[in-house]
Amino acid sequence: MPGRPIVISGPSGTGKSTLLKKLFAEYPDAFGFSVSHTTRKPRPGEVNSKDYHFVTVDDFQGLIARDGFIEWAQFSGNYYGTSIAAVKDVSDLQKKTCILDIDMQGVKQVKKTDLNARFLFLAPPSIDDLKSRLVGRGTETDESIQKRLAAAEQELAYAEEKGAHDKIIVNDDLEKAYRELKEFVTAELQ
């Protein structure tokens, strides 16, 4: 039986992808990501409902109007989004625990749905550490780093609110953080 969906959030650069990669490698059958919707055209080799749910702009806008999305955004002229139904599919059809890697806005949206999720927040040891990780990752411009650090302050302030998350893990030591993450995400596996 899959467990309730798990929402993992935390400032960009805290180590969510690093930890989730380890988790999926260790438990390939227990956890899954939901399939996103997009209005962009499939690329060669992409499979509908596996890589994305490829839909028309009309369909996408219809689902927005029916409050079907946890989060959605427009990038370079196309819509992208995570639907509530896609998250339920992971548990109901794939029989896996769905993991959502989303930001604070997404967390607040999930709380308004009937997904009955568990919320895990990954915190950096400090803002200075976060900055060196973002610089060290080598994927961001100076401007993007500044933006991410400003967003991080907001994420950290929200995480201090009572009831915002079920568990907070500080990623100071990767192996320790992974052990704590594993304990939290496997708690409901049977």
Ligand SMILES: Nc1ncnc2c1ncn2[C@@H]1O[C@H](COP(=O)(O)OP(=O)(O)OP(=O)(O)O)[C@@H](O)[C@H]1O
């Ligand atoms: N405990 C740790 N100690 C030191 N460095 C770490 C630790 N965990 C992760 N890192 C490094 O920090 C950088 C950011 O990690 P990662 O890309 O996993 O962050 P993220 O939270 O997924 O970010 P984004 O939300 O932008 O995708 C990477 O270069 C990673 O190797």
